[in-house]
Amino acid sequence: MAAAVELEGVNVTFGDFVAVRDANLTIEAGEFFSFLGPSGCGKTTLLRTISGFIEPTRGQVRIGGKDMVGIGPNKRPTALIFQNLALFPMMSVADNIGYGLRVRGVPKHERDEKVKNLLIQVALSEHGHKKVSELSGGQKQRVAIARALAVEPSVLLLDEPLSALDLKLRQHMRAELRAIQKRVGITFIYITHDQGEALTMSDRIAVMNAGVIEQVGNGRSVYAEPRTPFVAAFVGENNQIRGRVTAVADGMATLDTPLGALSGRNPVGLKAGEEALLFVRPEALSLVPTGTPNGSTVGFDGEALDVAYEGSVTHVTLRVRTGQKITATVGGGVVPVSGETLHIGFKPQDGLLLARAASH
Amino acid sequence: MGATGGLTLVFGLPLAVALFFFGLAAYERRMGLATGPGFFQRNGLAVGLYLVLAVGFWVFFVIVLPQFSMVDMSFRPKLPPAQMGGPKDVFTLENYRYFLFGSTTSTSSWNWTHLKAFVLTIGVSIAITLFNFALCYPIAFHMAQSAGAARLRILLLLLIIPYWVNEILRAFAFRVLLSSGGIINKLLLGAGVIGEPIDFLGADVGLYMGLSYAYLLMMVFPLYSAIESLDKNQIEAARDLGAPWWHIHLFVVMPHAKPGIASGCTLVFMLCAGALAAPLVLAGPRTLWFTPIVYDRFYQAFNWPQGAAYAFILLVTCVVFVLLVLKMFRLSLGEITR
Amino acid sequence: MTSGPLQRILFAVYIAVFFLYLLGPLMVMGVSAFNTPQYPQVWPIEGLTLDWFSQLFADQDMMYGLRTSLWIGVLVVAISVPIGLAGAIVMTQIQPRVRSAYYLVVVSPVLTPGIIIGISTVVFWREFTTMTGTRFLYDGIILTVIGQSSFISAYCMLIILARLQRFDQAQQEAALDLGASYPQVFRHILLPFLQPALFSAAVLAFLSSFENYNTTTFAILSEKTLTTVLAGRVRQGSTPAISALAVIIVAVTIVGAIAYELWKRRADAAAERRLRAAQAAEESELSGTAAPMAA
Numbered sequence: 003m004a005a006a007v008e009l010e011g012v013n014v015t016f017g018d019f020v021a022v023r024d025a026n027l028t029i030e031a032g033e034f035f036s037f038l039g040p041s042g043c044g045k046t047t048l049l050r051t052i053s054g055f056i057e058p059t060r061g062q063v064r065i066g067g068k069d070m071v072g073i074g075p076n077k078r079p080t081a082l083i084f085q086n087l088a089l090f091p092m093m094s095v096a097d098n099i100g101y102g103l104r105v106r107g108v109p110k111h112e113r114d115e116k117v118k119n120l121l122i123q124v125a126l127s128e129h130g131h132k133k134v135s136e137l138s139g140g141q142k143q144r145v146a147i148a149r150a151l152a153v154e155p156s157v158l159l160l161d162e163p164l165s166a167l168d169l170k171l172r173q174h175m176r177a178e179l180r181a182i183q184k185r186v187g188i189t190f191i192y193i194t195h196d197q198g199e200a201l202t203m204s205d206r207i208a209v210m211n212a213g214v215i216e217q218v219g220n221g222r223s224v225y226a227e228p229r230t231p232f233v234a235a236f237v238g239e240n241n242q243i244r245g246r247v248t249a250v251a252d253g254m255a256t257l258d259t260p261l262g263a264l265s266g267r268n269p270v271g272l273k274a275g276e277e278a279l280l281f282v283r284p285e286a287l288s289l290v291p292t293g294t295p296n297g298s299t300v301g302f303d304g305e306a307l308d309v310a311y312e313g314s315v316t317h318v319t320l321r322v323r324t325g326q327k328i329t330a331t332v333g334g335g336v337v338p339v340s341g342e343t344l345h346i347g348f349k350p351q352d353g354l355l356l357a358r359a360a361s362h
Numbered sequence: 363m364g365a366t367g368g369l370t371l372v373f374g375l376p377l378a379v380a381l382f383f384f385g386l387a388a389y390e391r392r393m394g395l396a397t398g399p400g401f402f403q404r405n406g407l408a409v410g411l412y413l414v415l416a417v418g419f420w421v422f423f424v425i426v427l428p429q430f431s432m433v434d435m436s437f438r439p440k441l442p443p444a445q446m447g448g449p450k451d452v453f454t455l456e457n458y459r460y461f462l463f464g465s466t467t468s469t470s471s472w473n474w475t476h477l478k479a480f481v482l483t484i485g486v487s488i489a490i491t492l493f494n495f496a497l498c499y500p501i502a503f504h505m506a507q508s509a510g511a512a513r514l515r516i517l518l519l520l521l522i523i524p525y526w527v528n529e530i531l532r533a534f535a536f537r538v539l540l541s542s543g544g545i546i547n548k549l550l551l552g553a554g555v556i557g558e559p560i561d562f563l564g565a566d567v568g569l570y571m572g573l574s575y576a577y578l579l580m581m582v583f584p585l586y587s588a589i590e591s592l593d594k595n596q597i598e599a600a601r602d603l604g605a606p607w608w609h610i611h612l613f614v615v616m617p618h619a620k621p622g623i624a625s626g627c628t629l630v631f632m633l634c635a636g637a638l639a640a641p642l643v644l645a646g647p648r649t650l651w652f653t654p655i656v657y658d659r660f661y662q663a664f665n666w667p668q669g670a671a672y673a674f675i676l677l678v679t680c681v682v683f684v685l686l687v688l689k690m691f692r693l694s695l696g697e698i699t700r
Numbered sequence: 701m702t703s704g705p706l707q708r709i710l711f712a713v714y715i716a717v718f719f720l721y722l723l724g725p726l727m728v729m730g731v732s733a734f735n736t737p738q739y740p741q742v743w744p745i746e747g748l749t750l751d752w753f754s755q756l757f758a759d760q761d762m763m764y765g766l767r768t769s770l771w772i773g774v775l776v777v778a779i780s781v782p783i784g785l786a787g788a789i790v791m792t793q794i795q796p797r798v799r800s801a802y803y804l805v806v807v808s809p810v811l812t813p814g815i816i817i818g819i820s821t822v823v824f825w826r827e828f829t830t831m832t833g834t835r836f837l838y839d840g841i842i843l844t845v846i847g848q849s850s851f852i853s854a855y856c857m858l859i860i861l862a863r864l865q866r867f868d869q870a871q872q873e874a875a876l877d878l879g880a881s882y883p884q885v886f887r888h889i890l891l892p893f894l895q896p897a898l899f900s901a902a903v904l905a906f907l908s909s910f911e912n913y914n915t916t917t918f919a920i921l922s923e924k925t926l927t928t929v930l931a932g933r934v935r936q937g938s939t940p941a942i943s944a945l946a947v948i949i950v951a952v953t954i955v956g957a958i959a960y961e962l963w964k965r966r967a968d969a970a971a972e973r974r975l976r977a978a979q980a981a982e983e984s985e986l987s988g989t990a991a992p993m994a995a
Binding site: 368369372383386387390401403404405406408409412413416417419420421423424425426427428429430431432435443497500501504515519520521522523524526527528529530531532533534535536537538539541543544545548575578628629632633635636637638639642643653656657660666669670673676677680684694695696 | 711714715718719721722723724725726728729732739740741742743782783785786787789790793795797798800803804805806807808809811812813814815816817819820821823824825827828830831832846849850853881882883886907910911912913914917918927930931934935938942943945946949950953954957961
């Protein structure tokens, strides 16, 4: 199967501002692919470059193996769902859905047939005649999806379409979007700053920061195997501790930190003497009374500041010697008391060492 | 203007401006200041052409070139059509000289009739502008800040009705009201206040009232919309701080409503100074108003260059007034023409 | 700011005086249209009559002028609304560094006295038509339409611009993305969005044209419009037939205003209904009763 979208050395600059830097990426056909990053990271610019509203300053965008240079948004096999949906308020629901077919010159009876089917697909068959303003938030979402699907795009681009919905509806729509994607089988490219959305829906995720694609992988790999400090810090909760590498062995390394010597995995191949960051997830930390360290863990002491009991788990915020705050999520068994001094330990396999990049 | 020189200008100016825009667009594109689709790409060829042609026709053939040719004519002598563009068609100040001295050649005596009319027109227009401001401010404030929705609708309707009756009829209403056999005189006579009808129209009272009346609306609406945008809490806050009512108006409401005040004043002044209907209907036999004089230059004296010069003088006066108001209020043009 | 009883009374008096000033003259004129004396008279009422109305309709010049005025009004709408629309669109697209210069040029007619617009129009087109051998264009009706369009287009532009500035650019992009061409976006998306403003602009353009005198009286040449005929009649002397004309205009205005108000109320009610429907739909969806999507 041909790749749906290929980016090759794509750069987008506005004056002096570099919005996207050197993006190289292949998105497979039929994939649910997400771009995840904070606002202003360039993900929307990249999406608009794929849809044709922005021409890359340098580099090439290929869709279905075809170079898209000079091809406007109205000639590309993509359809975009806008953040605010951009439904046409002066048209009925059915006319909105049929608009793409209308401008393609599809005869009316054929168009009506297709719109009818799409209305059934998105469970809006009763609402075709209504004005867009008469619909609920979720119904509007479905109209926007149906409108985009009507033109049978090979790639559907979604620009944070769920961000305006309230939590309950948003969660419902996630499942629905995923189901639609499975059913129609086309490539979905989804833009979001919400990692929950990205992790639950996507086959693969590209994490972006400051115009750069930092890491591409499936949900598990960007969460468990981050390759840059940004990804480690942005995807999920994480504790980070600075230090300098003192010894390297067997894919592991030891770090000299203000909290003592700590070790963790060394996937990026740091060498002794290099500055590094150690990342440990809150759920990988164990809390035991001081003086009873477990032999298989490394760790340091800290004072519990804030204890939030949630039943199955307890979130504990601790202050360590340097004044830094560490968060730990521990199971239901022991519930620490705030003010208590505890030993914070973790298995070296759960520690992750990454290079301290100059830009962070 | 000479036939060939004139045509060069008529078609050259739009062409030059078009080239300028073309160059500017190319420059901005090369400097990376402009990104995205170009003008014709963005609008499509048909719509793009419509935009260019419609705006081009409007700007050049309806606004700029007519003004230009009026000014041009005001600096030329009055000639029979056959001699236009001939050797006698030269640059001259004689039309302006006539305005000042009453003669195209001699400068020995002033043209008092026209000068007086001019000064009177400007002075009275300013006075009417101030009077209308004073009269309209309270109602505009009331409508914008304290009237309820239903009341507001009625007030707006009442204000708009007289506006759709044209200027001549509005002036005519004052004639009916103020003429020697009119209702005001009848009332005064009946009440024994006066023994003889007062000649309101001959004394220009009618004219001034009619002018003020005709442009009342032009003051109310800009004031209303400017005051309306003021947050009610600001007034409340000022009152809580113990500011007296006049202080609130002078230092809270009026500074906020500045663009509206400037816009209303500019409009009323311009309309008064350029009014033709009210002087025509309400002026007494000895009334002096500048616009009828301009009209007479064209259609009584048939001296178009002189008329053009008089019109230009009026135009310059209005422009100066607008600039003065903007300067006084420290505003830009965009702020008063919303 | 009216707190004390004295202030309240003073303000009431002021409002009364203001509206007496505003509406009194029109009422006086209105009454005189139904009174019998030859000279417009309000008091005493010597007898009620409708003669002045029939005299008005029998006035051939006036009727001719009325037809010309209506015709000019229609032409001005047909020219000013498209020009105003183009002017507003260009305003949003023109390079920022020349925008204020462009703005200055296109709103200048609003701040120029009408007689100057009339004069300059006549002067330019007399020369232009002579130079280019298109003397047939030097016609009172054509010149009046052009002259009035000068500032009426600017009114239209300001009205349309106000709405255009609220246009959501994503609408245009959505249409493009669905495959529409630029002209299709213009026809299907932008024009329907601007429609209310275009309608207001057309109404305002027609009324401004219909009641215009200052520009018209210069540009009309040997033709006649209602206002120029009226000016001539008023110059000759006062007759209640003129009052009758004012009565008709006011009556038409009020009927129009009431019709508009009723229409607007119905539109508002419809919008209100729609809003409620949307809210109800939202509630049912959140409570989980909405139809699940077909698999």
